[in-house]
Amino acid sequence: MIQGAGSNVGKSLLVAGLCRAARKRGLSVAPFKPQNMSNNAAVTSDGGEIGRAQALQAMACGLVPHTDMNPVLLKPETDVGAQVVVQGRRLTTCKAREYSKLKPQLMTHVLESFDRLKAAYDLVMVEGAGSPAEVNLRHGDIANMGFAEAANVPVVLVGDIDRGGVIAQIVGTRAVLDPEDIERISGFLINKFRGDPSLFDDGYTLIEQQSKWPGFGVLPFFDAAYKLPAEDALDLPKRSKGQGLRVVCLRLSRIANFDDLDPLAQEPGVDLTMLSAGQAIPGDTDLVILPGSKSTRGDLAFVRAQGWDIDLAAHVRRGGAVLGICGGYQMLGMEIRDPNGIEGKAGTDKGLGLLNIETEMTDDKTLTRVTAEHEASGTSMQGYEIHIGKSEGPDRARPFASIGGIREGAVSPDGKIMGSYLHGLFSSDEFRAAFLAGLGAPSSGLGYDSTVEATLDALADHMEQHLDIEGILGLAH
Template identity: 70%
Template sequence: MVGRNGTGLLGRALMIQGTGSDVGKSMLVAGLCRAARRRGLSVAPFKPQNMSNNAAVTGDGGEIGRAQALQAMACGLEPLTDMNPVLLKPETDVGAQIILQGRRIASASARGYGDLKPTLMAAVMESFQRLKSAHDLVIVEGAGSPAEINLRAGDIANMGFAREADLPVVLAGDIDRGGVIAQIVGTQAVIDPADAALVAGFLVNKFRGDVSLFDEGYRFIADRTGWRGFGVLPWFANAWKLPAEDALSLHAPKREHGFHIVCLALSRIANFDDLDPLLQEPGVRVTMLGPGRALPGDADLVILPGTKSTRGDLAFLRAQGWHLDLTAHHRRGGHILGICGGYQMLGRVVADPDGIEGPAGETEGLGLLEIETVMTPEKRLCEVEAVHRASGVPFRGYEIHIGQSDGPDRARPFATVAEAAEGAISADGRVEGSYLHGMFRDDRFRAAWLGRFGVAASGLVHGEAVERTLDALADHMEAHLDVGGLLGLAR
């Protein structure tokens, strides 16, 4: 068959699975997508099931995992809900919100989701077939590991999906965490033989140092499993420039000087890729502050990021003593910005009378903004055009939240959207809140916003920087992996 670009591919697919979480599957798929696109293929990403609070708003009015939005960018496509039909957004340690084809359908415990999971395969396959019929190639990303055999019944994320769609699978191992030989050989040992028959090969990711030192280990894996090896990929140093699934998984190079922004790593942190453009600003130093650590005294600005559980993370924040740190920081003349759930936390009260995010009730906020928030069932999910009130600079962002906030500080809005006030600013001007995500991706706004704090404009064009990094990733993979062989597996 001849594909849409005369390539010989037509509606084919392959799947990248991993020996565990955070082995680099998302990055590998993004790089393969860019490599396939540069070969003239019409290619699309697909992840049947993702678990992440880092979501992207899609052009068709839904939400998907941010990693799939990045992979869409690698393909030259706008993100669509079909690219990630099942998205799980953790709300507690044992429960999550379930998003199906872009829309919330339920909240469930882990056990409850296990019962629901088999009913979702039809929708997953529907989304997959739509993408497959529209493109030469679909590159599928697994979730977690197929070695989690306790989750195999009703599986839609790994081998259950691969069997249903009859896909060749390539297994990626992470040598940086150690034990990669056992990771790959052990996966073959524990999975069902019929599942193992779908595995067409393996690759090793995140190698640091002299790759030849692993030659013997690489041969052992190939000999022991009988699987084809597609190469060893050295550590990609610029991976931090691409949005990550985990807020703490990738870090920019540490800077000793510059305008110091500290972001609180909340337990249910969401849409933390808001920080990505700031990480690349040469005049800015960003610290992601983990639990148990005190707020640095030299912080210029503290960001309270989005969260999937505003009241739950208010309790988490207080447990760290950060409420006291924030009060002291503000008293010293420091600035604070709350985004989405972080904005809600800054107010006097967060009320959830219907128990939408957890047990019904209300929680005292930080009291740094004169607003009150009430959680409501309706979820606001849209891209917006806004104007920053302080600078007059227009910018694009998106909303993805439940709850409505109001109070005296809303008379000093952060921005205007369709001529309506958005967000709030304290009377002293040092505490700001907004529901708008993605604002720092807008280069002109970011420069104006940082300029208010005396940070010189760097000229960074963030979108172009991400595109260059995707190209560099594809080059890196082409140099060290058998990319042609990988793409040739698709069927």
């Protein structure tokens, strides 16, 4: 089990690299994260949802994502409350204090999923959440040491030298842990080093002496990490190329399932900007993307609070294109109704009025992987649906795509405003090339999935070069 001395120390990437390294050794391996908190979910082969990081780790293992890989997924809906997804299905929505009372019963499901994976594969690579140093959360814990104790799993602790204070991160974690948890940690490693790792030799030795844990190495920063799908919206690229097709994505306050953007970020002819709150949509933008949201009506209010509704209207008057995906698609319509208060307080909100559709929120949640055909280009694409609500209206007569002959999405009469419930569509190379060509971007020939696969191989090789991989994998029992 890989645990972090803090949040965002690189656990997800390390687990992906270790999974690929184990697979290269001929082992059957599966990823596992007892509890994840993310609105960036993946739809699984068994019709559920898990964290996007576990989907990448599954890819590193050569597996199709399954709900057992992330049995508890928390999807924040407000600053104090989250939807609780258990083994791929929504269980309830609760606040943090309520969730602490729920955790004991969730441990049963966590261990069920872990035991199934353990029985099916040679090796299970486990990722913790946050840090075990948050000892105030130790009672009832299912994410870090509580799980490691219940499942009898050895732990490797990761420190992030890039943010500074890594000696204190590791040594300080030992200082606050209970003796039993200290014994469960089999060693540490240092992640995200920049420069010559030998310059940290004295610090590394000091950590070994002070913590009494052996070290498994110092891993230099992996420069190609940007080619892998991002789990956090803050990790998505900002404008950097300064040329090519100008694509702006609005960084919503509850942005969800933004993996749609990862392939666009790799395209050499696309200049992708993640627009933050308070920033205006640039006048030279070619395409504005309204991404998915965990709270459509809440983020619709957020869009208006930034003045983006006014910017969008100006963008459309200039002849710019707009693509709304899932919640973003719903926002583009005339009206969003939530009579049962599924996403919050019951009520109706006026939409942005760019598509002639209306949406009503329903209790039913669509979770499915699909193959669709893009109506404008006739190209095929693989994607998934993960949403609540149904959208109908005159613009649905011009669908964005079709699934088995059934119309999906909507397009405005001039073809400039597009909406779809399909996520992950830009991972399909043929569709992505055709869609971008329709906006004037030349084909790059990028093979997105092959790029991710090659990057996972490079990550494993990078880790083999700098870490004691044999020592880490040898801890498993």
